[in-house]
Amino acid sequence: MSDVISAEGFAPLRIKRVVQETSDAVSLVLDVPEHCSHRYRYRAGQFLTVRVHVEGRELRRCYSMSSAPLDDELRITVKRDRGGIVSNWLNDTAAEGGELHVAPPEGRFVLPEATADSDALVAFAGGSGITPIMSLVRTALAESARSVRLFYANRGPDSVIFSDALARLAERYDDRLVLQHHYDSDSGVVTASAVASFVAGTGTADCYVCGPAPFMETVENALVSSGLPRARLHLERFTVAQVPPGVTDDCGEATEEVVIDLDGSRVTAAYRAGNTLLQTARLAGLKAPYSCETGSCGTCMARIVDGSARMLNNDALDDDEVEEGWVLTCQSLPTSRRVHVVYE
Ligand SMILES: Cc1cc2nc3c(=O)[nH]c(=O)nc-3n(C[C@H](O)[C@H](O)[C@H](O)COP(=O)(O)OP(=O)(O)OC[C@H]3O[C@@H](n4cnc5c(N)ncnc54)[C@H](O)[C@@H]3O)c2cc1C
Ligand code: FES
Known part of the structure; x- marks a missing residue:
């Protein structure tokens, strides 16, 4: 394997299993050979960079681990993005036995080293944003005594990724995990007051947020308004905000x-x-x-x-x-x- 690691650190990993999680999301379990397992060690919340070639173009995308470091497998979960190239290509073509070129894990959306076990962990996930959150929540429950509150928003029950695994987790940790599903189909999009009431009375907490841009904006603003210190707020953005007009006006003009x-x-x-x-x-x-x-x-x-x-x-x-x-x-x-x- 070592002789096929590219100069930029990508190695071919075999797809061991493909799991259809919902009608528009698949999990890919990747086989990491023993001799390069050190390169793919990760912390909960981190992501991999996947390099693919679609219609002659090399494309790179980030995918968070939906597995946790305590698992003996490495898994990513990819949700179709309407009109998106790589997410649809992976959903359509990834197959057991195939190969994905993958760079080692990175990312800072991880559990803090220094906070106490008595501090709660509060997580807000929207849609595919559950992937790093699942890893963080499972790790916190398994490796600390922290209480965990997870708010998971989706369009409706059919879009919930890891529905059964979450239900099992809530049952197993019924004294420490509060799981609240939110369905837009029942109660409209997530509001600031829904966020505020979910964190009310939590005490000192680390808050993790990952989901679509409008969801993240609502949750972030509501948490900051509720008095959460910035240092306790952890955000992972899968999509990018629009660049405001005029920002590039004087850029590069004089650069030689x-x-x-x-x-x-x-x-x-x-x-x-x-x-x-x-x-x-x-x-x-x-x-x-x-x-x-x-x-x-x-x-x-x-x-x-x-x-x-x-x-x-x-x-x-x-x-x-x-x-x-x-x-x-x-x-x-x-x-x-x-x-x-x-x-x-
Ligand atoms: C740190 C990180 C972790 C991530 N983890 C995950 C994960 O665990 N699971 C997951 O599913 N995703 C994850 N993502 C998102 C993922 O990396 C991809 O961005 C996502 O899969 C979409 O890629 P794509 O190639 O399908 O879409 P792209 O082809 O990049 O298109 C993205 C969107 O832009 C639109 N678009 C493209 N071109 C144009 C244009 N010219 N004009 C207007 N609109 C356009 C498309 O319609 C589409 O909606 C993560 C992202 C980051 C940054
Ligand atoms: S390549 Fe991801 S921030 Fe620049």
Whole structure:
């Protein structure tokens, strides 16, 4: 296996099993050979980058582990995105015995190291957002004494992924797990008051949120209004917000060159207007790391040590990192004559 790991860290993993979870979501159980199992160790809440070729194009997408580290299998769950290329391709074509090229796990949507067992864990999942949440919830229940509250929103009962597994979990941990399903078909979309009442009286809690953009916005705003400290709020965005008009107006106009340090070598590239730092690195022939290309995953992060750039979207870096010069290169347009960017 080691001789087929690509320079960018992708290895072919065999699909051991395909499970049809709902009419529009499949789980893919991946076979990790013993000798490279260390590369695919993960923390609950992390994701894999999958690289596929569809109609001659190489595409990369992130998929969170829906399995938990305590399981002896690695599983992702992919929900069809209407009009989306890779999610539909995987749902239509992934088959037992097939191969997927997969990079090692990444991501920071993980359980905190430092909080106490007495702190509750509250999770809000919408649709396919259950994948990392399932992993987090199962891990917290199995490996700590924390009480867990899970609010899971779907259009209706037929769209619920892991319905049976969740019911079994609620039965097994009936003293520590509260599971509340929300169906839009019964009560409309999730409202701020539904969120506020679900967290009311929870005390000190870590809150995890993953789901469609409007769902996440409602939950995030409601939690912040309820007084939850930002440090206790953990968000995983699968989709990207629209870039506000005017943000790119003065970007790249005066930029002439981008200096890029990667893997111990330095390349100076002429800048082409409109390109991000990641695109500039690729045009210069560099194999710079990336995955989602939407500003969500953090795989492409690098530090600007000279010059400046503006990010179109940032759902991965915190304020301190941005202050230190870190940027998401897939979202960064230069704003100075020369930019020096370092992949560390
Ligand atoms: C950290 C992370 C973890 C994730 N984990 C999971 C997971 O566990 N499970 C899961 O199912 N998904 C997950 N995702 C989402 C996943 O990575 C993909 O984004 C998703 O599967 C859609 O990919 P796609 O190729 O099918 O859609 P794409 O082809 O990328 O299209 C996405 C959407 O944009 C629309 N679109 C595309 N082009 C245009 C255009 N020109 N104009 C207007 N609209 C357009 C499409 O109709 C579609 O709705 C995760 C994402 C991230 C960032
Ligand atoms: S590739 Fe995911 S944030 Fe840039």
